[in-house]
Amino acid sequence: MIGILKFLKGYLMIRVWGFSPERFMNLCSNKNILLWNITKEEDAYSMCISLQGFYQLKEIARKTGTRVVICKRYGLPFLIPAIWARKFFLVGLFLAVSFWMWSTFFIWDIELAGNYQITEDVFVTFLHSQEVTIGMPKEKLDIAALEKEIRKEFPQITWTSAKLSGTKLQIDIKENDAPIMPMETGEKPAANLVAETEGTIVSMIVRKGVPVVAIGDVIEKGTLLVDGKVPVMNEDGTVREYQYVQADADILVEHTRFFQATLPFDYIQKQYTGRTKERFFLRVGEQEWKMPENKPFLLYDSVIATKRPMLFEKLSVPVFLGSYTHREYLNVEYEYTLEQATELLNQKINTFIRTLEEKGVQIIEKNVKIDTNGGKWILSGEFLVRELVGKAEEIVKEELPEINTEVGENNTQ
Amino acid sequence: MQVPNKENFIETLQLPKDVCLGALRVTLTGNREAWIENYRGILEYTDKMILLQAKTCQVCFEGSRLSIDYYTNEDMKISGCIGCVRYL
Numbered sequence: 001m002i003g004i005l006k007f008l009k010g011y012l013m014i015r016v017w018g019f020s021p022e023r024f025m026n027l028c029s030n031k032n033i034l035l036w037n038i039t040k041e042e043d044a045y046s047m048c049i050s051l052q053g054f055y056q057l058k059e060i061a062r063k064t065g066t067r068v069v070i071c072k073r074y075g076l077p078f079l080i081p082a083i084w085a086r087k088f089f090l091v092g093l094f095l096a097v098s099f100w101m102w103s104t105f106f107i108w109d110i111e112l113a114g115n116y117q118i119t120e121d122v123f124v125t126f127l128h129s130q131e132v133t134i135g136m137p138k139e140k141l142d143i144a145a146l147e148k149e150i151r152k153e154f155p156q157i158t159w160t161s162a163k164l165s166g167t168k169l170q171i172d173i174k175e176n177d178a179p180i181m182p183m184e185t186g187e188k189p190a191a192n193l194v195a196e197t198e199g200t201i202v203s204m205i206v207r208k209g210v211p212v213v214a215i216g217d218v219i220e221k222g223t224l225l226v227d228g229k230v231p232v233m234n235e236d237g238t239v240r241e242y243q244y245v246q247a248d249a250d251i252l253v254e255h256t257r258f259f260q261a262t263l264p265f266d267y268i269q270k271q272y273t274g275r276t277k278e279r280f281f282l283r284v285g286e287q288e289w290k291m292p293e294n295k296p297f298l299l300y301d302s303v304i305a306t307k308r309p310m311l312f313e314k315l316s317v318p319v320f321l322g323s324y325t326h327r328e329y330l331n332v333e334y335e336y337t338l339e340q341a342t343e344l345l346n347q348k349i350n351t352f353i354r355t356l357e358e359k360g361v362q363i364i365e366k367n368v369k370i371d372t373n374g375g376k377w378i379l380s381g382e383f384l385v386r387e388l389v390g391k392a393e394e395i396v397k398e399e400l401p402e403i404n405t406e407v408g409e410n411n412t413q
Numbered sequence: 414m415q416v417p418n419k420e421n422f423i424e425t426l427q428l429p430k431d432v433c434l435g436a437l438r439v440t441l442t443g444n445r446e447a448w449i450e451n452y453r454g455i456l457e458y459t460d461k462m463i464l465l466q467a468k469t470c471q472v473c474f475e476g477s478r479l480s481i482d483y484y485t486n487e488d489m490k491i492s493g494c495i496g497c498v499r500y501l
Contacts, residue, residue: 026454029486038481040460 010051010075013037017044019065027060028053051077107136109168109316117175118154126153134285134318138164168316190244191392193226195219199255202386209247219389225251228395244397253389254364256382257356261348263341263377270301270329283320290324297328336377345370345379352381361387437467439498447474447491447498455484463491464501471501 016024021044028035033053039046049057054070061068083090110132112123127133130149132141143162150160150173159174193209198220201213209226213219226247234240275297281290283306306322336344349368356363365384370377423433431438431451440448449465449472456471457464458481463474479493 022455022458025458025481025484029454029484032486034483034485035481036483038458038484040458040480045458 006050007075010073010077011048012051012054012070012074013046013048013072014054014057015041015044015046015069015071016066018061018067021045021064021066024060024064024066027064028057031056031060033057046071051075104167105138107132107138107141107164107167107169108134108318110134111168111170112173113171114173115175117156118173123171126150132169138167141169166316188246190228190395190397191246192224192228192395193247193249193251193390194393195221195223195225195251195253195389196391197221197253197255197387197389199253199389201251202254203252204249205251206247206249208245209249211249213251219253225249225390244395246392247390249390250388251390252386254384254386257385259349259352259379259381259383261345261352261379263336263344263379265372265375265377266333266335268331268333271332273328273330275328277326279324279326281322281324283318283322285318296326299331300326300328302326341377342370345377349379349381356383356385356387359387361385435468437465437470437472439472441495441498444476444495445492447495448488449491450488452489460493473499473501475499 018024025035025038025045025047028049031053033049033056035047035049035053037046037048057068060066110124110127112120115123130146132146141164143164147160147162150162150171151157154173156176157173158176161172163170199218201215201217201219204211204213204215206226209228210230211226212224219225226249228245228247230243230245231239232241232243277293277296279291279293279296281288283289303325304322305325306320308320311317312319353363363383363385366381367383368379368381370379372378420434423430430436435451437452438450442448451467452472453466453468455463456466460479461475461477463479463481465472465474474491474495475498476494476496479491479495482490482492
């Protein structure tokens, strides 16, 4: 602390020699002039003295018959003129610091962590729609609202945390691994069950509603299967009122499903010639500068690679370097062999069968054949399947005419 | 009857002697550093010997590479290799 104060006030290293340097020191101490680091060098003494004390030395030097010379100057008062001579440097330094401080009011980097299903592109598009971009002022960012919007937009995100660390917006998310079940609404509307496919009914379990069809019936698409309007009878067999329920039943229908897949005889495949050209670019924020180039090849595709230099990554500065690698290719026509075609078509049919199984459809019988026609491989399959039918169709409630209760009373009398 | 002198009087009252008698106060740390208070001034200063004037006596620090770290009206600090302290 004393060292700092000495530096701020300024001090000198002086050299004293002459008739009586000891008396010189005694007089200095009498006048409360601080001396330090006093050393003897041959005939003279070196010592440090405060700038303020130095101005009082004239009288003392005269009295003691000593001579005083300044050896070195230390401290701020001696630095200021030197600094002033470099005022443009100072202005530059001030501007640089000001710019640096001003730039800390903005977001310069957005980091997303914990995403597996949601791609970064999708998320960036979402952030753009929320007006969260690189270079936006920090004060315009409402973190709580952003977190809420993220959860609203992506229901598979179970947990989200956004935080600002320096000029970096760090978004951590956690996605749900389990499949998303549709939310069940509290009150189910009254509905009938209608057939969404034709076929023959082989089994029927009705839990709610009035069955309209029976086992063995042949139904068409749109046939009413279970009525959600349940009549409540009077003692005399007339309908008193209707109770509306959501019809619920497991109705198994047997029918034939057809599947057809085609594959052309020939196909076009890219064959890379091995010739590549690179085009470099520099991206700062949203702005991109590319090296000029003509059309590199007649047919080509491009691979984009982007990287950020370590320094910019650490400082969260959105400066990216990257390259487009253009790869030349030729379109070469190939023909499928029978084995290849069979394999590809088999893949298609297997996918179809897997889809059916996932839906809970039982396959009773299948008949698949591969044919050629009109320059194509054609795979056609007939599947005798059993599957659950029944699609809810909301009922429009109709008001029953009011029963004249007075008449009833008169009759009983 | 014995006339009480100033020293006895201060001794009896247990007053600090350096304040009341203006006695020299020397604090030595090993043989490297010495703090001195209540001196009048420097009489002689070389790198082998520092002679100080006190109120009632003179004190001489002898040694090698002696230097004065700071020197004020109140106190001073001598550093170096102190060989002996002599009162003259």
